[in-house]
Amino acid sequence: MRVVVSIGGSVLAPDLDPDRVAAYAEAIERIAADGCEAGVVVGGGGVARDYIGTARDLGANEVELDQLGIGTTRLNARLLIAALDGRANLSPATGYDEAAAALRRGEVSVMGGVTPGQTTDAVAAAFAESVDADLLVYATSANGVYDADPNADPDATQFGSMSPAELVDVVLPMSRDAGASAPVDLLAAKLIDRAGIRSVVLDGTDPEAVVDAVLRGDHTGTDVVP
Amino acid sequence: MRVVVSIGGSVLAPDLDPDRVAAYAEAIERIAADGCEAGVVVGGGGVARDYIGTARDLGANEVELDQLGIGTTRLNARLLIAALDGRANLSPATGYDEAAAALRRGEVSVMGGVTPGQTTDAVAAAFAESVDADLLVYATSANGVYDADPNADPDATQFGSMSPAELVDVVLPMSRDAGASAPVDLLAAKLIDRAGIRSVVLDGTDPEAVVDAVLRGDHTGTDVVP
């Protein structure tokens, strides 16, 4: 099985805690040891937010902010690479061919952001598209997709399973409203939809959740089934 | 004034007609001669569709199709560069820094697509963001933004002016329905919204329409006013 895992920066390295990164590396290694080809896309998290906040105060435009975000995702990706101790590509891939080439070489293929205007959620979907991945896992801070913002609405109901088109439908209004936060970026949802990628959105606080979802199809998040 | 013009491939080179490309080059030159810094993003058009159609039959995945599209946009961009006769960058920019650098050198800055998963509509918006453009013009085959698909609904009404948030709202349902075609890509709309870029969507069949819109603010399309 070929799987791409998107790990939010806040999930991987909320405070650059080495134990957390080591635990994620171990989870990825177990997936690889089970015979999976594993790609990983790492987000920006707190350091990215700090840089972006400072730069915004300094008058940076959105593309400059994105470039800071991308730079930080690559630092986080280097942490995971270091923890994977020779099993991953030597440096984070900076594009889809480079990422796919690492998989071909039998390495865990780790990457961060690619270009301004494209979130790491979307990068993960495009990476999955480009290698015809069997599964795309979003390890986020939310446990799956809800019909409303679970932090704001006590009646929000989680979807157990949904189609990519439904995912787009649910994410659309969330992306319209700056206050609400979609569990998966709208562009990512649309890429999942166009390519029909089987996906899972789950709470990645415990890296074990990713292992269970990939190796046993067992998780408490949301399945996106084309 | 700094302006970025997005020219759809079908608008620039529906059939690789040199007269059409020359007319667009002349329009861009007039804008530049008036003192504007001009960036241009060129789309794929018919040749891109041909390559994508063939590759889809051959089993290419969506990222491979995007790569063919990007390659074609760069060929189209080279046609415009040739027609601009030394006033543009030597080869199409392949990223936002490279595109901005050409503007700094006083050249018309021409580019095509950048990366899989990002349309040339979105590239134009990100290019405009990155250089803090005063105006972003979409020269498309539709004359502005309508509340419904004007080809399908005789009662469709064109917006004369709208906010970026309204643009996102209008484009959202169109992007959900594969049959309808949004005049501007959803991701582009969201980038316009986040950066608050003043934009115009107009019928680019006649390149004069772009000149009039840029130099005199005169057009029959839709203004997007942050």
Place this chain on the structure above:
Amino acid sequence: MRVVVSIGGSVLAPDLDPDRVAAYAEAIERIAADGCEAGVVVGGGGVARDYIGTARDLGANEVELDQLGIGTTRLNARLLIAALDGRANLSPATGYDEAAAALRRGEVSVMGGVTPGQTTDAVAAAFAESVDADLLVYATSANGVYDADPNADPDATQFGSMSPAELVDVVLPMSRDAGASAPVDLLAAKLIDRAGIRSVVLDGTDPEAVVDAVLRGDHTGTDVVP
């Protein structure tokens, strides 16, 4: 055996017909399945001619025309790569080291043009030189090398076998006369001569002809034997 096959753009994709590309991919796969290391250089064909014609009308110089040609060869190469379904390099090689590296990885190594002033015929010869290929096959629209232009001279006689030096001698006057078309570019012939590469020039309309020539040494074209 290590073989480099040069496929003219008009031979591979005269009209972007997917069946034609698929048939060539199947031929290359059979060669690879037989244990050969296979490199492929793809030409520009009709789309290249269209872009070059338009650009020439727009006043492009010869180097700009070559750049359009190179861009098109890479699009055609991407079609073949898509059809090879994971057996080829991920994107067309843009230089000789990159092309050789793909062979080393056990991939079919596909490339298009490299630089202005160098035809894909010459690229194929240099690729063959660089990897010490055992055989170089030109799959062209002419069935081998003749002592005169077979389209113009009914008495033109095909060479069954010739030395590289004879190939240069025959191609020289053809390259002098713009009207006649050499089956192989003069620079390519000179590269074949300097490196002593065993070559075959044959009619590539039927991809089977390439398979027969490579695997069984059986063809009706011209052998170039150092």
Place this chain on the structure above:
Amino acid sequence: MRVVVSIGGSVLAPDLDPDRVAAYAEAIERIAADGCEAGVVVGGGGVARDYIGTARDLGANEVELDQLGIGTTRLNARLLIAALDGRANLSPATGYDEAAAALRRGEVSVMGGVTPGQTTDAVAAAFAESVDADLLVYATSANGVYDADPNADPDATQFGSMSPAELVDVVLPMSRDAGASAPVDLLAAKLIDRAGIRSVVLDGTDPEAVVDAVLRGDHTGTDVVP
């Protein structure tokens, strides 16, 4: 005058405070406004230390740690670039030619680290060498060069002026002793010596100190005079 300023990461962005970065940008702008060509090399600071600490716990080797450091210097450089608001290169230079090219274009040329095994102190010296700079300023957390560690030895005496060879002599034993910290890296000192670059080492806590040193030769640090 052509000047290269090395700003320690802890000096520029001890806590990513935008006011601090803005003040440094303003200082650099005043230097440039006075007619100086200005290059700036930015260090890593606290964020670099955080990443390096985490990666060291994860078992990263020294080159991997250097790569994290380089990545962080480039993020810090982007902050300064944003604050310089269009007067600097678009993205941090990654090598000496790129850095020199920005100066030639009349931009403030900002860069971070270049390669593992080379500190930003050394990068600043090599940058100064490569553009034949008239002056190299180290804005550090120490106010010049002392004959002993001023934090440890109350009798440490500051050098008012010294030769590059003396700088090497003074820095040598400090670099031998892991506990002491040299105000300027030994490799940097050796590059200053080989090229005979006039340099100043000063306390960069107040960016005004750099302006005074460059424009009026007025500072309380150490002059290194070849």
Place this chain on the structure above:
Amino acid sequence: MRVVVSIGGSVLAPDLDPDRVAAYAEAIERIAADGCEAGVVVGGGGVARDYIGTARDLGANEVELDQLGIGTTRLNARLLIAALDGRANLSPATGYDEAAAALRRGEVSVMGGVTPGQTTDAVAAAFAESVDADLLVYATSANGVYDADPNADPDATQFGSMSPAELVDVVLPMSRDAGASAPVDLLAAKLIDRAGIRSVVLDGTDPEAVVDAVLRGDHTGTDVVP
């Protein structure tokens, strides 16, 4: 006037004599001072021959030999760049766009070889094509084009003027015979012919000869007039 000068390696640096290089730099500077845009392509000369000879003994193939030659041309180009003292590009251009960009910036644009299978003679012709040069000068060790090898045939007669097509005709048989040496490479002659570039072939032993030819049209070599 825009001029490209091809300086053979043996002409520029037969023995790495700094005076010779300095004299050539001074000649190029005088051409530039007169208002010309000047591009320079530098050959390999004796050092290239040494490396190639050694590598041939070691079993290197022709492409590997070309790569050694290209590397050496770039070292020679760096010598000329150093002698031009800031008036040239910072490092030798490695392709035609890069070379043309240096001219646009108002620099003397120096380059060496580009790719295996393409001599520096041909590089000079392609560079001239790419920038629509008014004049292309080959500063060689032969004083123009003769109807036979002047070293072998006492009756060899120099052409005072000839067309590009005639140049191709004359060079053709020389390129066939390994013993004879053409004053200009056959591929270069063909590029001159296709683009109709006005050219001069002259004895470059004295750099003054290039200055006289460019600024006053005065030389004792051969004019190639389209």
Place this chain on the structure above:
Amino acid sequence: MRVVVSIGGSVLAPDLDPDRVAAYAEAIERIAADGCEAGVVVGGGGVARDYIGTARDLGANEVELDQLGIGTTRLNARLLIAALDGRANLSPATGYDEAAAALRRGEVSVMGGVTPGQTTDAVAAAFAESVDADLLVYATSANGVYDADPNADPDATQFGSMSPAELVDVVLPMSRDAGASAPVDLLAAKLIDRAGIRSVVLDGTDPEAVVDAVLRGDHTGTDVVP
């Protein structure tokens, strides 16, 4: 075992003698045949000195001189690559990731210099660091490390074994005195010290000495033992 061998340019190619290069290639092959992963860093030697001398006369600065040196090390590296006949990377690695990637592919990984301001001695140490090499061998023209310059002081005593910190201590004063030459560059010594790399410094005149040191730990030079 993973080993990095630094071969001085004067040791590998004092006069571009193919037999010398072939003997070194054979030595490296024997090391690889014994199961070692082998990286090689090649220095500049006589050709580098010639170019640097000429460029210095022409007024080149130290960074320009370094660039000539780096270019020459890569030519020398290509000679070794040619002699290794397909067992090495296709072209010299230009950075540490590229060098490490070649080792991962099972190739002998050959490189020259990387960046101005960093000697090939230091490159070898950083390469060794980056791949966690078990052994780093300096094949120099001196037979190990002495407590004084053995060419100047008849009482100079060779160290049989020393710690990395002692190596730094011994090299420090040598690097201060331009007349004396350290067997290993000071920056290299410091990198060896920071990473604790087991190293050997030996007389590389006879390539067999390297084989014996690597495969049998048998040599007459100096062991550096962390």
